[in-house]
Amino acid sequence: MIRKPGVWLLVLIAAATSVAQDDVRTQKTNGISLKLPRGWEWAVRAGDNIGVKIKLQIGTRDEEITGEMFCTSGAYVGTRVEELTGAAKTNPADHKSFAVKESQRFGSQRNVALVTYVKERGSDPVRLYQRRHWIFRKGTILYEWREEWPRKAAGKAAGLSSVQKAIKFSTPQGAEQPDKQRDFVNQRVRYKVAPDWIWSRGKPGKKVKLGIGQNSNDLLFTARSEMLVKGQRWYLGVGLQAIKTSNTVKQVAEFNKNSILKNWTDVKGYVFEDRVPFCGEKAHMITFTGVNEKTGTKERLFVRYFYFKHKGHVFVWDELGAARGKKAAVRALKKARKGLKTY
Helix, strand or coil: CCCCCCHHHHHHHHHHHHHHHHCEEEECCCCEEEECCCCCEECCCCCCCCEEEEEEEECCEEEEEEEEEEEEECCCHHHHHHHHHHHHHHCHHHCEEEEEEEEEEECCEEEEEEEEEEEEECCCCCEEEEEEEEEEEECCEEEEEEEEEEHHHHHHHCCHHHHHHHEEECCCCCCCCCCCEEEECCCCEEEECCCCCEEEECCCCCEECCCCCCCCEEEEEEEEEEEEECCEEEEEEEEEEEEECCCCHHHHHHHHHHHHHCCCEEEEEEEEEEEEEECCEEEEEEEEEEECHHHCCCCCEEEEEEEEEECCEEEEEEEEEEHHHHHHHHHHHHHHHCCEEEC
16 A cells, blocks of 8 residues: 655655745846855745855854855946945045955956955944945846955954855856957958957858958957046947958058048047057058037047958957047057957
8 A cells, every 4th residue: 555645754855845945046137146155044035046155153252254146237347346436435434445456366266356355344243344346247247246244243254255156157048148359360360359349330250251252341349348537437349340351551540541530520630550469460551639519428438449360351440439538448448459360
């Protein structure tokens, strides 16, 4: 005779299943999951919130060490770092020892920005809390892991590294994994999109075949990012065009001058330079500032065009950013250039 399990056994099985399932939380739309490490508990009991905490006692006070993930679609690392930097300048008393470090590692993620500072709470005595923001971008999503702990519990806060390593990333539901690099085989160039940049135009694929005929003219790609200047978000853009031609670089640059300038008004500081080092090549450079309402703003932008020849093609690399934040934009654009390689 086969006996059916008792009610008490079914309850135990259900409870065990519930606990096991609650050990892992997944946000499919953000492509992220976390298996709760031993010793930690969820910051929020229900839902798919990926936040953890450890309760502790410091003197007579109940305190916590916390970590929580925030995901924002379409946002950029540079902009978020600038927001935190602006907050620190506005309220330095609440952002003591403010520091920004680039190219950090967060679990398996590289090229992560780390923002750290100390917050003060209470009085007589003042209590100090360490804050860390780990900020990085994958595809179109900005991930920000925020940590906080009492400075007196710094030793126990080291356990946050086990939480970081337990966070897993996957392709968000309904999204395609973007190309990290595109190889334009007929033009003999490849481009690896910089961290915090996304492709905006161009044929996708790891190996891309475009026009091979004489006088072919192809836009290989454009990519974009953004930055924050005086509280305002600004577009950053780069692009690469390939022209199959027997003309010299200088001839192409001079021929394109009028077509370039017709899209701009109030042009100032126009400069043409010869034999400028650019990504291992010698290039002709055109630079100026102006207003182009097609970019969606009436503010002044600075623009650079680099012309160079390689394997029978004249390439045109263009880049632009906010004139008001030129120094910061130039730094960001230099990083974007590093992904361009000829072969």
